[in-house]
Amino acid sequence: MSAKALIQVKDLRKQFGKQEVLKGITTDIKAGEVVCVIGPSGSGKSTFLRCLNRLEEASSGSIFFEGEDFCDKKTDIDRVRQRMGMVFQQFNLFPHMNILKNLTIGPIELQKRSREEAEAYAMELLHKVGLAERANAYPQQLSGGQQQRIAIVRALCMKPDVMLFDEPTSALDPEMVGEVLNVMKDLAAQKMTMVVVTHEMGFAREVASRVMFLADGYFLEEGSPAELFGNPKNERLQSFLSKVL
DSSP: OOOOEEEEEEEEEEEHHHHHHEEEEEEEEEOEEEEEEEEOSSSSSSHHHHHTSSSSSOSSEEEEEEETTOOOOOOHHHHTTTOOOOOOOOOOOTTSHHHHHHHHHHHHHHHHOOOOHHHHHHHHHHHHHHGGGGGGGGGGSSHHHHHHHHHHHHHHOOSEEEEEEETTTTTTHHHHHHHHHHHHHHHTTTTEEEEOOOOHHHHHHOOSSSEEEEEEEEEEEEHHHHHHHHSSSSSSHHHHHHHEE
């Protein structure tokens, strides 16, 4: 395993019944990379991402995270997942807890941090995303864009080594997309390792260090944004880009 590969995926396959949705995906994700995964609906993008932290169990193949075999049944997945932040389309905030409680319950309960330390770090991150004044608000009092920014902060409060994003802006009103993407751009600038499944081609073009194209369960092409968007080689990718750009 190369020294800098944070996540190493080898021949990853996933079947739902008789339908194979991932067909032998192999890739390395290095520390500090921002990898955007693009492709048509139903291509297997979200399944690939969910396999990375075992929200979906791979049918075969291997995933190593920080040198640990994540597919080994003996691996304590809850312990490993603490180092992997995950942000979904839906925000999944606890509705009966205020924002600060949402942000600190994980670090306090799972990582045994003191309340003072957890709250101080949560407030520091809330300041960074411009929501410090909403610390005592409840999720339903916030807009969708604000809730998604809180969901990103909640993942960051666990101090993860990698952040996984599953179409984080697709459930938002168009005018709220920018505020969430800006938080993600700031994270990328801080060299956070990120894997982002997205339909936001502008974000992929501007922020990604590498773009992966999936279609029909196959990993068909990858490259820098300039290469992939500027000179796509695969016919399926050319067809896809002609429809979305």
